[in-house]
Amino acid sequence: MMNRTPKVGHQPEGFMGKYTDQVKLAAVRDYCSGEAGLTTIAQRHNVDVSSLRQWIAGYRAHGEAGVAGKKREFYSVELKLAVLKRTRDEGLSHRQAAALFNIRRFNIICRWEQQYNQGGPEALSWGSRGRRRKMTKNAPIQNKARQADDARSRQELLDELCCLRMENAYLKNLKALVQARELSVRESERKSCLS
Incomplete structure (x- = not known):
């Protein structure tokens, strides 16, 4: 039987849950020293690469406050909207937006985007599983919007579809450009982290 006792300051091998603040900070400082790459540092400290990033x-x-563990937080609709707006306006990745707003789990921003796209700002007040916490009075407004769509001509709908496709292509190209820029910025930030 394998001994699963963790080393001092480390989590057990294969552990993907919570890490102590000391482990997080040690791994970040090790990475910022510039002695090794992300994967090597993650292996050295027995942490997940995505978490380390x-x-x-x-x-x-x-x-250090950006590395410290937090209790489960509930975010206001205003904050969610601010995060989504800044992400869209500045072409930020979810990881970058989470870092800027000190949000522990960057993947929650993806969920907020999905909720917003499905139901607008009202959907951001829904619970974590997409269920509404309370009934809203906006259902008649949404039904009227659907009725308005039903009344539109086929050509109007095709024109809107064409515009949406162009917007989607534009956003994909923008995302590719932003990712290329992120790569070069990440490299320069890593060098500045050494200072």
Whole structure:
């Protein structure tokens, strides 16, 4: 039988759950020293690469406070809208937006986007599983919008579809450009982290 006792300051091998703040900070500082790459540092500290990447972003944006563990937080609709707006306006990745707003789990922003796209700003007040916490009075408004869509001509709908496809293609190209820029910025930030 394998001994699953963790080393001092480390989690057990294969552990993908919560890490101590000391482990997080040690891994981030090790990465910022510039001695090794992301994967090597993650293996050295027995942490998940994706988590390490997120801790580094939090550390760069907020210092040690950006790495410290947090209790489960509930975010206001206003904050969710601000995050989504800034992400869209500045072409930020979810990871970058999470670091800027000190949000522990960057993938929650994806969920907010899905909720917003499905139901608008009202949907952001829904519970974590997409269920409404309370009934809203906006259902008649949504039904009227659907009725308005039904009344539109086929050509109007095709024109809108064409516009949406062009917008989608534009956003895909923009995302590719932003990712290329992120790669070069990440490399320069890593060098600045050494200072």
